[in-house]
Amino acid sequence: PDLEMESVPFPEEVSERSVCVVGSELVENYTVYIIEVTDGDHRWTLKHRYSDFHDLHEKLAAEKKVDRRLLPPKKMLGKNSKSLVERRQKELELYLQTLLLQFPQATPTPLATFLHFHLYEINGITAALAEELFHKGEQLLQAGEVFSLCPLQLYAVSQQLRQAKPTCCNGDARTDLGHILDFTCRLRYLKVMSGTRGPVGTSNIQENSLLFDLSVFKSLLQIEISECNAQQIQGLSSLRSSLATLSIHNSTETMMSILVPEASEFSQWEAEGAEFGSPVTAVIPVWRNLTTLDMSHNRISTIDRSVKLIPKVEFLDLSHNQLSTVENLQHLYNLVHVDLSYNSLQVLEAAHTRMGNIKTLSLAGNQLDQLTGLTKLYSLVNLDLSHNQLAPVRNIGSLPCLEKLNLSSNPVCIIPDYRTKVLAQFGDRAAEVCLDGKATTEKELDTVEVLKAIQKAKEVKDRMSSNDKKVSSVTPNPSAGGRVRAATCPSQGNHVCIRLCRARGRRGSGF
Structure with a gap:
């Protein structure tokens, strides 16, 4: 798994980060400021009123000793006038930029929350997930419930594992990455589903373009992946020894890309344990415990030879695809239930x-x-x-x-x-x-x-x-001497009767 993770083409970490107050709008009797945050290639917007800035500043002043004079003072008279709002907008932008410069490595939790890092930024996402699992992880594992993660969360974990940073960036032990790793090593039931087909929330983040690595899950028995892209799923083959149920929906055009992601690397491969006459460039391990494969609701047009790698599958669901023929299922000796509904x-x-x-x-x-x-x-x-x-x-x-x-x-x-x-x-x-x-x-x-x-x-x-x-068809011809054949007997088929008739024929003929 370690070698596999190193070969995954994840983008290099980009530390460029900026914040701008790009506008404002009047809501009822107060002004809301529109803030745009950029973190590498990712960008998102959020809105806050001045009182939110004030609350943030109070927390930072108390917890991080931030200079109380840094935040521009509150103005009561003409607070919604255009000139004041425009000046306040520039002052608040400078305030936020100063904070980011003051905390370049570990963003304080109040500031990270204020800027929605827990929704869109790698460290913020993993910190939020780690804290959730710190409080509920053991309970979830004991209950044996299905745990849901979105591709953005998995991407953030995969990215942070590649960063040369401490596993706890903000100093809060509850947000340590170790809580996530401990949980993923023991989790048995996982659901991965993109929350939306378009951008995430107010960001430009497209979840179906984010690579994520599943090799951190060591004990999975069941996984369901929906609304993803087969090319963004990394490390799925590391689950071959444990997985019993695999469900993939709205994510692929071929069975091969899911069952044999290595196929693109080798010109000729064969399944482990199979007999092969011609030379092969790779022997691929089979899915040892997989008994249920649900690849319904995809765009699959062929049942390809990748099914050789799932010899123990008993339940196969390929409904709602684009199949026009049925082939290669003879390799699945244990098949009991097959769903090929709504194909072609x-x-x-x-x-x-x-x-x-x-x-x-x-x-x-x-x-x-x-x-x-x-x-x-x-x-x-x-x-x-x-x-x-x-x-x-x-x-x-x-x-x-x-x-x-x-x-x-x-x-x-x-x-x-x-x-x-x-x-x-x-x-x-x-x-x-x-x-x-x-x-x-x-x-x-x-x-x-x-x-x-x-x-x-x-x-x-x-x-x-x-x-x-x-x-x-055997009635005697009168011109043939009148000889009667056994087949004319009304008890045709009775061997005794046939013998009697033959005897009579001989007597009548003088034998």
Whole structure:
């Protein structure tokens, strides 16, 4: 992990920092000053009235011995006049700039809070997080709850770990970075989610462009990442040995970029433990404990060979993507539940060769118009085919374990007696099948019995008709000497009778 962190292209620390009072506005009967703070490439604005400056100054004078004369005095007469406001604006700007120069390394907490460092500046963000975990970290770990962090917070932690600075910049032990590191080493459930698609708050910070490193999390069992960019996620591969559940949403166009981020570095790679004939440039470790992979709501168009690295996955959710084919799932021998709903699938050929012994399959919201590829998924218990283009539904009864079937919002649903015609395909199992979320009724079962009887009668009639055709095809030709063949016996198929007929034929012929 240490080598990996060194290779991450994080930008160098930029110490340039400035503050300007760029304007003012009148709110009710007092003036609010608009302040712009710049910290390297990041910039944000905030608003304060004069009384806020006064409160700040009182704290700094008491805690940091700041000269009380530094803050311009309060004016009562004409306090909202344009000339006074403009002069006050320049004086307050000079006051803030002087404070930043006075505390170049460790910004006092009252000043950091006043300038919203806890929302937008690296040291301020980590200090605020450290103090939160100082008070609640142990309780959160004991409760086993999911802990949420945004990319900006993770970026700040990753950046501060690379700075040649003390882990506690402002002298307050509660804000020491060690509280964060202790927490991240022991945390089991993490959620990473960008709060917004645009800039953060009043800043120019775009969260989906901030790199962050997950290798500080040593014990994660479950992680969910949403509204991020696959390229900004660093250190995910360090979780391969611990993670059981991985969820990624609205963050990637390929499975490869998440499961094998190293793939871009090696021209030819193979999964650990796999057999390979041709030379490879890298052997990639598998995700040893991953049993659940949820990559729904992305822009994935292909199930690529990166699935070779997740051999233990039982639950796979690729819904709400852009899949048009299903491939490579034959590498997942432990698959039980598969969700491919709301993709662009038009046909599934020989699905049993790709999915094996799965029990649950959702294909809702695709463009399927036939079931030919599904009829050998013999272990299926739950099948969702709603919102497709299915008109006739044939051979669905060949699935011996199926208990829940959803065909709603398909053209087939408008056929008269649609439910009983579908249920009848299951024969004696019709009562066990829940169709479209509704249990089979007694009335439907009665109708199914009638349909079964009609079908059986039709099959008998078809067999008799077939037999008649066979009989007529071997009727003796009168000009052939009148010899009778065994096939003309009305008890055709009875071997004893056939032998008798042959014996009679011999006697009649004089043998």
